[in-house]
Amino acid sequence: MAQQSEAAAIPLESTRVGWKGYLSFILTILFFSGAFSASEGWWRVFDFTVLNGSFGHINSSLNQASQTFRGSGGAGAKDGFLFALELAPSVILSLGIIAITDGLGGLRAAQQLMTPILKPLLGIPGICSLALIANLQNTDAAAGMTKELAQEGAITERDKVIFAAYQTSGSAIITNYFSSGVAVFAFLGTSVIVPLAVILVFKFIGANLLRIYINLVEGRHPQRGARA
Numbered sequence: 001m002a003q004q005s006e007a008a009a010i011p012l013e014s015t016r017v018g019w020k021g022y023l024s025f026i027l028t029i030l031f032f033s034g035a036f037s038a039s040e041g042w043w044r045v046f047d048f049t050v051l052n053g054s055f056g057h058i059n060s061s062l063n064q065a066s067q068t069f070r071g072s073g074g075a076g077a078k079d080g081f082l083f084a085l086e087l088a089p090s091v092i093l094s095l096g097i098i099a100i101t102d103g104l105g106g107l108r109a110a111q112q113l114m115t116p117i118l119k120p121l122l123g124i125p126g127i128c129s130l131a132l133i134a135n136l137q138n139t140d141a142a143a144g145m146t147k148e149l150a151q152e153g154a155i156t157e158r159d160k161v162i163f164a165a166y167q168t169s170g171s172a173i174i175t176n177y178f179s180s181g182v183a184v185f186a187f188l189g190t191s192v193i194v195p196l197a198v199i200l201v202f203k204f205i206g207a208n209l210l211r212i213y214i215n216l217v218e219g220r221h222p223q224r225g226a227r228a
Contacts (some may be wrong), residue, residue: 017112021105025113025130028101032134032141034174048097048137049175052090087140094134094141095148101130107154121204122166123211124159132166139171158214166207170199
């Protein structure tokens, strides 16, 4: 644990980032942002949700809705196993995309470009930016990416805790809001975008409340967060 904490305090390589790194970073942001999800052309495959796909449905008897392989009414460890199995494709796909991005220098580009933005906003390094974008669309992908960053020592324990607070509040807001939330759109007394903006703002507020708690109550600071 001590070795992991010490490694987390060491930044990524400060080598020069080429154009491939910046391009891969931008394309990965677009991939996780949902920009192509509503497209009708072949380029929609460059969206995470589209490429992740969905499981087929099993037709059931008359007067009953079709079911996925999980069925309905499950409980206990068996249903938990199927739920975990259902999450596996999105996590594996997201980590594979991040591995490709890292190989092209995209994570170093993210660190250089986004750290000046994310440090004041959340107190976390710019390398978290891809997971931050992914969290808008998919809960599990962002969590898996954050775990990977922590294990590789790219972020400190303090960064991980603050970032987890950001992710937990209103996770996958774009996907959930425009799927489940569509049922109440007709009753909204305001623009559809306003509740979405409120959720996003409070994600930052929640993370910064925890950030203040860590700094003031526990007396932690970014330079010493890895030793906590």
